[in-house]
Amino acid sequence: xxxxxxxxxxxxAVNKEADPxxxxxxxxxxxxxxxxxxxxxLKYVSVFKQTEADLKNKVIDLLMDAEGDDxxxxxxxxxxxxxCMKTNLIELLGLxxxxxxxxxxxxxxxxxDGNSSSSLDxxxxxxxxxxxxxxxxxxxxxxxxxxxxxxxxxxxxxxHHHPRNYAALNIMGPDPESYLRRKKRSPVQYxxxxxxxxxxxxxxFEYEKIKGAKYPESHIRTTAFKTLVFEAELMRxxxxxxxxxxxxxxxxxxxxDRSWKNKQLKIDWKTLIQNLFNHVxxxxxxxxxxxxxxxxxxxxxxxxxxxxxxxxxxxxxxWKVVDFLSAHGTRAxxxxxxxxxxxxxxxxxxxxxxxxxxxVENVVPLAVVYKLVTxxxxxxxxxxxxxxxxxxxxxxxxxxxx
Numbered sequence: 474x475x476x477x478x479x480x481x482x483x484x485x486a487v488n489k490e491a492d493p494x495x496x497x498x499x500x501x502x503x504x505x506x507x508x509x510x511x512x513x514x515l516k517y518v519s520v521f522k523q524t525e526a527d528l529k530n531k532v533i534d535l536l537m538d539a540e541g542d543d544x545x546x547x548x549x550x551x552x553x554x555x556x557c558m559k560t561n562l563i564e565l566l567g568l569x570x571x572x573x574x575x576x577x578x579x580x581x582x583x584x585x586d587g588n589s590s591s592s593l594d595x596x597x598x599x600x601x602x603x604x605x606x607x608x609x610x611x612x613x614x615x616x617x618x619x620x621x622x623x624x625x626x627x628x629x630x631x632x633h634h635h636p637r638n639y640a641a642l643n644i645m646g647p648d649p650e651s652y653l654r655r656k657k658r659s660p661v662q663y664x665x666x667x668x669x670x671x672x673x674x675x676x677x678f679e680y681e682k683i684k685g686a687k688y689p690e691s692h693i694r695t696t697a698f699k700t701l702v703f704e705a706e707l708m709r710x711x712x713x714x715x716x717x718x719x720x721x722x723x724x725x726x727x728x729x730d731r732s733w734k735n736k737q738l739k740i741d742w743k744t745l746i747q748n749l750f751n752h753v754x755x756x757x758x759x760x761x762x763x764x765x766x767x768x769x770x771x772x773x774x775x776x777x778x779x780x781x782x783x784x785x786x787x788x789x790x791x792w793k794v795v796d797f798l799s800a801h802g803t804r805a806x807x808x809x810x811x812x813x814x815x816x817x818x819x820x821x822x823x824x825x826x827x828x829x830x831x832x833v834e835n836v837v838p839l840a841v842v843y844k845l846v847t848x849x850x851x852x853x854x855x856x857x858x859x860x861x862x863x864x865x866x867x868x869x870x871x872x873x874x875x
Contacts, residue, residue: 485504485505486501486502486503486504486505487500487501487502487503487504488500488501488502488503488504488507490503491503505520529827529830532830532833533554533826533830536550536551536554536555536830536833537551537554537555538551539551546837549837550833550837553829553832553833553836553837554829554830554832554833557801557825557828557829557832557833558825558826558829560804560825563801563802563803563804564803564804567681567803568677568678568681568802568803570801570802571795571798571801571802574605574606574794574798575791575794575795577601577605578598578601578602578605578606578794579597579598579601580598580787580790580791580794581787581791583678583679583682584675584678584679584682584696584788584791585784585787585788585791586784587784589787590782590783590784590786590787590788591783593738593783593786593787595738595739595740595786596739596740596741596744596745597748598787598790599611599612599740599745599790600744600745600748600749602790602794603615603745603749604748604749606794606797607835607836608793608794608797610793611790611793611794612707612789612790613631613632613633613767613770613771614630614631614632614633615629615630615631615632615749616629616630616632617629617630618630618717618764620719620764621717621719621764628719628762628763628764629746629763629764630763630764630765630766631725631763631764631765631766631767631771632765632766632767633710633711633712633715633766633767633770664701667701668694668697668698668701670809670810671697671700671701671792671796672693672694672697673809674795674796674799674806674809674810675693675696675697676690676693677802677803677805677806677809678795679693696788699785699788699789700788700789700792703781703785703788703789704789706777707777710769710770710773710774710777711767711770712767712769712770715766715767715769715770716766717764717765717766718764718765718766718768719762719763719764720762720763720764720765720768721759721760721761721762721763722742722743722746722757722758722759722760722761722762722763723743723759723760725742725763725765725768725771726741726742726743726759728768728771728772729742729771729772729774729775730775731772731775732772732773732774732775732776732779733774733775733778733779738778738781738783738786739778740774743757743758743759743761746761746763800828800831801828801832807824807825807828811824
C-alpha cells in the first residue's frame with residue numbers, strides 16, 4: 474500500500490504540459506509546485522518540510538493517545554506534552570512559572586536594574602542557564618560533537634552565539650546582505666518587528682509588576698533597544714568562516730584572557746565545565762580537551778565585554794531566558810512571539826502543539842541521558858562488565874599457559 478501511495482505522489486507531481494527537453498525540473502515537479510504554495514507567512518515549502526510536518530502530526534497523535542500500556546519514557550513524554558498543552562492553567566498562573574524559573578537561575582524576576590546586577594557572577598550565571606535550560610543563544614552555545622579523529626569519542630563543542638531570529642540582527646552582523654535573500658520583509662521591517670516584539674514582552678512584565686498603573690513606555694522601549702543593540706554587536710564577533718579545532722581549556726582561557734580587560738565580568742571556562750559535570754563526578758582540569766568552531770569569536774570576547782557594564786550584560790542574559798520561556802508563557806506572550814517569526818502559523822492550537830513537541834524533543838533526550846549517567850546501576854554494571862572481561866582474559870591466559 475505504501476508503494477502505491479508513493480508512486481501516486483511521484484506521478485502526481487509531474488507536469489505533463491512541460492517539455493522535459495526544455496525544462497526537466499518543471500516537467501518532474503511542476504504540478505507539485507502549483508499545488509503546494511507556502512501558507513500564511515511561511516518562507517517556503519518543500520517535500521522535506523511537508524514530511525517533517527506529517528511526522529510531527531503523527532507524534533502529536535501518539536502523545537495525545539491516553540490509552541495503552543506505554544514504557545516509562547513514552548508515558549513521561551505524554552505527561553510532559555499534556556501539561557504543556559494546558560493553556561488555561563498557564564493563563565491562570567500568569568507569569569508565576571516564568572518568574573520561578575528566573576529565580577532558580579539566579580536572575581531578577583522583574584526587568585533588571587542597577588541594584589540587581591551588582592552581584593552578577595558571569596561564570597555561575599552561564600553555568601546555571603546551560604545546566605537547566607537548552608537556551609542556544611545566551612552569549613555562546615555548548616553542545617556535544619564527535620571527535621574529528623576518533624568517531625568513538627565525544628567532546629564538548631563550543632559554538633558562537635546564534636540568535637533565534639538571525640535575519641533581523643544580521644543586518645548589523647557579519648553578513649549584512651543576507652536579508653536580501655529573504656523576501657518576506659524589508660530589513661527595516663525586520664528590525665522594527667524585533668524591537669516591537671521585545672518591547673511588548675517587557676511591557677507584559679512591567680504591567681504585572683505595577684498592576685495596571687501607567688508604566689514608562691519610553692523607558693521600556695529604550696530597554697528593549699539596548700538588548701537589540703547588544704545582540705547586534707555580539708553578532709559582529711562571529712567570523713564569516715570557521716573550522717573546527719581541538720583546544721585545551723587552558724588554551725581557550727588564554728585566548729579569552731588576552732583581550733579581557735573587564736575583570737568584574739570574566740568567564741572561568743574550567744569552573745564552568747566542572748560545575749556542569751559535578752553530578753557525574755568527572756574531574757575537569759585545564760588540559761581537558763574541547764572542540765570549537767569559533768576560536769576567533771572567543772578571542773574577541775574580552776574586548777567586547779571591556780565596553781559593557783554589569784547591568785547591560787545581565788539585562789541581555791535575562792532577556793534571552795525570557796525570550797526562550799515566552800513560548801511557554803501566557804497567551805499574550807505567545808501571541809507576541811509570532812510577530813517576528815517567519816515560520817509561524819496563524820492557528821494558535823497548531824502553534825502551541827508544535828512548541829510542545831519542540832519541548833518534548835529537547836527535554837526527553839536530555840532527561841534520559843542524565844538518568845543513565847547519574848544512575849548508580851550504570852556504574853555498578855560497568856564495574857561488573859570490566860571484572861567479567863578481566864576474568865575471561867585471565868582464564869584464557871591460564872589455558873594458553875597450560
